[in-house]
Amino acid sequence: MxxxxxxxxxxxxxxxxxxxHPFLPAVRDYEEKDPSLTDLGRKQADLAGRRLSGIDFDAIxxxxxxxxxxxxxxxxxxxxxxxxxxxxSDLTETGDEGYGGLPIEISQPLFPGMKIIPCSDPSPTGxxxxxxxxxxxxxxxxxxxxxxxxxxxxRFSSDSSILLVTSCNFGGxxxxxxxxxxxxxxxxxxxxxxxNNTAISMVHVKDDxxxxxxxxxxxTHLILxxxxxxxxxxxxxxxxxxxxxxx
Amino acid sequence: MKLYxxxxxxxxxxxxxxxxxSRIKLDGVFYSSSRRGKATAESILKYQNADNCxxxxxxxxxxxxxxxxxxFMGAPAESLLSMGTVALVVPAExxxxxxxxxxxxxxxxxxxxxxxxxxxxxxxxxxxxxKGEQVDSSNSFVNASLHLKVSDIEAIKDLRLxxx
Numbered sequence: 001m002x003x004x005x006x007x008x009x010x011x012x013x014x015x016x017x018x019x020x021h022p023f024l025p026a027v028r029d030y031e032e033k034d035p036s037l038t039d040l041g042r043k044q045a046d047l048a049g050r051r052l053s054g055i056d057f058d059a060i061x062x063x064x065x066x067x068x069x070x071x072x073x074x075x076x077x078x079x080x081x082x083x084x085x086x087x088x089s090d091l092t093e094t095g096d097e098g099y100g101g102l103p104i105e106i107s108q109p110l111f112p113g114m115k116i117i118p119c120s121d122p123s124p125t126g127x128x129x130x131x132x133x134x135x136x137x138x139x140x141x142x143x144x145x146x147x148x149x150x151x152x153x154x155r156f157s158s159d160s161s162i163l164l165v166t167s168c169n170f171g172g173x174x175x176x177x178x179x180x181x182x183x184x185x186x187x188x189x190x191x192x193x194x195x196n197n198t199a200i201s202m203v204h205v206k207d208d209x210x211x212x213x214x215x216x217x218x219x220t221h222l223i224l225x226x227x228x229x230x231x232x233x234x235x236x237x238x239x240x241x242x243x244x245x246x247x
Numbered sequence: 248m249k250l251y252x253x254x255x256x257x258x259x260x261x262x263x264x265x266x267x268x269s270r271i272k273l274d275g276v277f278y279s280s281s282r283r284g285k286a287t288a289e290s291i292l293k294y295q296n297a298d299n300c301x302x303x304x305x306x307x308x309x310x311x312x313x314x315x316x317x318x319f320m321g322a323p324a325e326s327l328l329s330m331g332t333v334a335l336v337v338p339a340e341x342x343x344x345x346x347x348x349x350x351x352x353x354x355x356x357x358x359x360x361x362x363x364x365x366x367x368x369x370x371x372x373x374x375x376x377x378k379g380e381q382v383d384s385s386n387s388f389v390n391a392s393l394h395l396k397v398s399d400i401e402a403i404k405d406l407r408l409x410x411x
Contacts, residue, residue: 180362182353192351193387210361212343213389215370220393 001205002161003152003179004055006048007171007195008067009041009074014197033099037070041197044222045074048198051221053078055161060084061119061152062165063091064101069111071198072165076114084115085165090148093167094141094174141170145178149205158207168195172217179203180211193217248328252346252372253291254339255283260369260395261290267371267394269294274331277305281338288336301330308337308346313358316345328376339366347389350374351382369395 012035037045052075062072062085072085089100101107108116156162166175172193180203182192193216195201200221202214251271253264255278264287273295278288285304292302307315307323327333337346343366348358351374364372367390375386 180353180357181360182357182362199388204365206361208361212361212363212365214365214367215392216364216387216389218388218391218393220391 001153001156001158003203003205003211004052004057004161004163005171005175005179005195005201005203006052006071006075006163006165007168007197007199008063008065008071008165009037009044009048010197011035011037011041011067014038014041034066034101036066041067042070042074044198045071046077047074047221048200049075049078051200052163053080055163056080057082057163058156058160059086060163060165061086061088061091063087063093063167064089065092065096065099065167066102066107068092068165068167069101069107069116073111073114075163075165083113084117086117086119088119088148090144090151091164091166091175092170094169096167097140141174142178142184145170145174148175149178149209153205153209171195172199172201176201176203176213176216179205180213181205181209198222248376249332250324250328250350250374250376251332251334252342252374253287253334253336254342254366254368254370254390255279255281255287255336256339256369257283258286258290261287262293263394264369264371265290265292265294268334271332272296273300273334275301275303275327275333276336277301277303277308277327277333278336279311279338279341280304280309281341284336284338288334291334291336305335308335308341311337311341311345313345313349313355316341316349319346320349324376339368339370342366342372347372350376364389367392 015038048071057079060072060076060082062068064087068091069085076083076085087101092099092101104116104118152162164171164175172195177192193201195217196219198221199217199219201216201218203211204214205211251268251273253268255261256264261283268291273291276288276291276295278284288302292300307319311319343364344358347364348362353362370390370392371394372389372391373387374382376382
């Protein structure tokens with residue numbers, strides 16, 4: 001299974017930090033619990049969508065936050081077939097477990113052409129408006145990561161390509177190690193990766209649950225002029241697998 | 248302290264990688280004794296100011312295995328990084344199976360069970376290292392490869408983008 005993970009674009013809570021680091025206390029703004037993307041963040045999401053347009057995703061699973069949905073929208077608009085996202089509350093950011101996102105009847109009209117549905121399975125991951133069954137502590141974060149990976153491994157076949165839309169700390173620090181099959185004992189540092197805005201990573205999860213990280217925290221789609229074809233990945237150069245790619 | 252790791256590759260890809268790396272001022276380019284290591288490293292050096300960039304075969308990254316990668320992350324890495332920003336050229340398999348995971352502190356147990364980074368040729372990875380071998384995980388990336396496919400490579404200004 002080829003699991004692509006993307007962090008949301010620049011949100012209004014990210015603005016003002018020259019390093020684009022969203023977790024400095026001085027810039028984190030919780031006056032609004034669920035900030036939307038900035039204009040730049042929407043542009044980033046569009047560029048990421050172009051980059052991913054050659055990959056025909058079998059499913060796009062999206063966190064419940066507004067910035068997740070806006071980022072997914074940027075991707076879906078460039079997908080040729082799949083115009084549907086499923087909301088999984090387990091993809092929310094660490095520390096945001098107490099908030100399940102907007103109900104679909106409010107969010108759906110904001111994204112014409114993109115169908116938003118709750119996760120179709122009776123899983124512990126929940127749907128929009130459902131608060132993840134998870135406490136806000138590191139042990140619970142990792143349990144959530146493994147729960148999510150177990151869920152997608154059970155649901156999707158080994159040749160599936162899926163996209164997960166999530167946030168910085170959960171995506172890079174929790175989800176990536178879980179996708180790679182790493183346990184708490186396997187990493188002796190507090191964090192694995194942290195993602196930049198719309199950074200794309202891809203892990204090939206094998207049937208035995210172990211993963212190979214094809215690339216991590218790739219943001220090169222953000223730095224090219226509009227005239228360039230940024231679609232896809234040069235796997236033919238790499239001699240690596242090309243899951244649904246255009247090359 | 249930024250450690251770039253380039254995976255060795257054939258000549259066309261190496262030239263693209265060198266041009267991409269020209270945006271970054273390197274204080275040293277070090278290569279392994281692999282078949283294409285030196286040639287790839289020369290492609291990197293070609294786009295640097297050779298007068299201010301050390302260029303050497305580095306024994307501690309030759310024929311990497313888990314033990315050697317672990318050893319490299321001690322004194323050899325510290326010594327290199329005291330120079331400033333350096334690039335290592337190694338075979339893709341050595342990076343993906345040994346060096347990359349070691350830098351990210353993946354355990355031997357996990358490595359023995361198959362956890363790895365993909366062996367992809369001509370890619371650029373960067374790890375921003377802090378004192379005590381810690382990685383600044385918010386500034387690091389693995390296997391960036393867009394420079395291998397775009398037509399106008401000069402348009403790629405940097406590999407790590409901010410939001411501007």
